[in-house]
């Protein structure tokens with residue numbers, strides 16, 4: 068992996084993502100029950116738990132897809148609770164999807180450029196008329212896309228159709244697109260699911276690089292315990308919608324409640 072590209076994000080102090088007493092109820096079922104945790108700036112925070120524990124629900128609340136029944140989510144002083152997904156993205160919380168969500172015929176560069184949309188000042192009219200200011204802006208965005216592609220090791224594929232790349236690289240394109248939004252927080256939904264061991268290692272290295280070189284906080288919902296234990300600085304463990312443990316990977320691994328939850332899930 069290359070050295071980190073300088074960020075063009077606003078130079079505000081990195082903010083913590085604070086989840087406080089978040090409850091989500093679906094018709095009689097409590098999917099999340101007063102869950103609290105804090106994602107420290109520049110850390111990888113994993114949310115784990117057996118099937119049905121509430122991980123996806125938590126992810127969907129953070130990204131604005133689900134509305135919490137009660138509780139709050141803040142990024143620094145900014146309240147994210149109840150905002151629409153595009154507003155949350157604009158406030159600096161970008162996400163990737165569990166299933167691939169790339170436009171079918173776009174190149175890697177075009178797919179990543181989509182992530183620049185909210186940072187684009189020129190409207191469609193000036194871009195369509197190819198005004199010099201719009202052309203300058205387009206060049207700047209493309210340059211940034213190139214830097215990020217280099218950072219994630221996709222610079223050679225920029226002009227390839229994204230959909231024709233191997234699965235692992237397509238997932239990296241999605242990650243690149245999210246990085247193109249210059250987020251403060253990146254939400255990764257099972258980033259290594261369905262990957263080969265090589266692809267998993269590569270994605271894990273890129274995620275570590277995003278934290279270490281770009282200082283972006285990462286919330287990781289992931290089933291692969293090897294990846295979680297290697298990458299995470301902190302782990303929140305959910306079971307039946309409740310937070311049953313939290314701490315470093317080593318701490319939660321030896322927590323009797325966590326062991327019980329996972330053993331119970333295998334019965």
Ligand SMILES: Nc1ncnc2c1ncn2[C@@H]1O[C@H](COP(=O)(O)OP(=O)(O)OP(=O)(O)O)[C@@H](O)[C@H]1O
Nearest residue numbers: 093096097098116117118119120121122123124125
């Ligand atoms: N939209 C929904 N409507 C009704 N119930 C839901 C909805 N989304 C999730 N649930 C329920 O909430 C609970 C938590 O589900 P969730 O998908 O968040 O768990 P998870 O930890 O992500 O599970 P998995 O590891 O299997 O993906 C489950 O009982 C699930 O059936």
